[in-house]
Amino acid sequence: MYSLIRTQKGPTAIYFENNFYRLQKQNKNGTKRWVCTNRSCSCSLLIKDERLQIVRGQHNHTNEKPSLSIIQTIDNLRQTVCSNVxxxxxxxxxEILSTYRQNNGTAELVPMFDMLRSTLYRDRATVLPKLPHSLHRLILPNVFIKNLYNENMLFCDKKRPSRILGFASITAIKQLDLPDELQKESVKRQLANILSLPLLPINKIIAAFHDAADSLVIINRNFQTFVDYVEKTYITSPKFNPVNWNHYNTLSNRPRTNNQ
DNA sequence: AAGTGCTAAAGGGGAGCGCT
DNA sequence: AGCGCTCCCCTTTAGCACTT
Structure with missing residues (x-):
């Protein structure tokens, strides 16, 4: 009996007595002719209603194909890396190799991980979103803009002049009593100014912070709690003072990771 | 043209070590 | 015990040549 398998490029093939066959044609009488995948070989199978009718020819080539169980295991591996990302x-x-060894013993030669590695990572890459090459190309799937309570977390996604993303839950914003204020462009701008402090020269950070903080408190006094927190944690704290997080002197010099 | 095998390299994180 | 540092291993990605 033959087995249906998936070839490297996807189409279905037949595995029969250590050889692969591809579908060549379907005859008017309902039979299908499958030919050996070796181009110089004329061997073929005639199949009707999923039953092998005739085996024609002699293979004129050596055969180094892996066994059916190995082929099925590799196919299972490739599907699993895509379904369990x-x-x-x-x-x-x-895990899959361990299961295979338990069921089939240790005699069979199994492809080493190094031989399958690239294939498996490429397979997985087909089901994962592409990495963005710039912040403007960053696409946020729905699953990343909601929290565990299915609340919308993305309150700001400003594209120009620079991409600004802001995350906070409605519940948290209500606790600050500021949900309406966060819709104002002036508020978004001042929050962005605070987030951009690491990019300023270190001697201008404190003045810039107080400018932004004063503007926020003038808009709404409830911003005072937020402003106090930032000042206490990142401006006056000896542990996280501006010397630690300032990047002005390292811009364009410091090697960048790919966590851009 | 698409898929595969192989290599080099980046980046994260754990282990081990010395110091306080 | 906690901390900082270095080294090494593992996971993942990218590039290139080759095969299907």
């Missing part, structure tokens, strides 16, 4: 690929490989 949160689990490390090496862990998936080890």
């Amino acid at each position: 949160s689990k490390p690929i090496t862990q998936i490989y080890n």
Whole structure:
């Protein structure tokens, strides 16, 4: 009996007695002719109603195909890395290989992880979103703009002149009694100014912070709690003072990671 | 053209070590 | 015990040549 398998490029093929066959044609009488995938080989199978009718020819080539169980295991591996994207690929490989060894013993030669690694990572990449090359190309899926209570967390996504993203839950904003204020462009601008403090020369940080803080408190006195928190944690704190988080002198010089 | 095998490298995190 | 530092391993990605 033959087995249906998936070829490297996706289409269905037949695995029969250590050889692969591809579908060549379907005849008017309902039979299908499958030919050996080796181009110089004329061997073929005639199949009707999923039953093997005739085997024609002799293979004129050597055969180094892996066994059907190995082929199915690799296919299972490739499907699993796509369906379970949160689990490390090496862990998936080890688990599936372990199961295979338990069921089939240790005699069969199984492809090493190094031989499958690139294929598995490329397979997974087909089901994951593309990495953005700039902040403007960053796409936020719905799952990333809601919290565990399914509340909308993205309150600001300003595209120009620079991309500004702001996250906070409605519940948290209501606790500050500021939900309406956060819709104002002037408030978004001052919050962005505070977030941009690490990019200023260090001797201008304190003045810039107080400018932004004063503007926020003038708009609404309830911003005072937020302003006090930032000042206490990042301006006057000896542990996280501006020397620690200022990046002005490292701009364009410091090597960047890909966490852009 | 698409898929694969192989290599090099980046980045994160744990282990080990010495110091306080 | 806690902290900081270095080294090394593991995971992941990218690039290139080759195969299908």
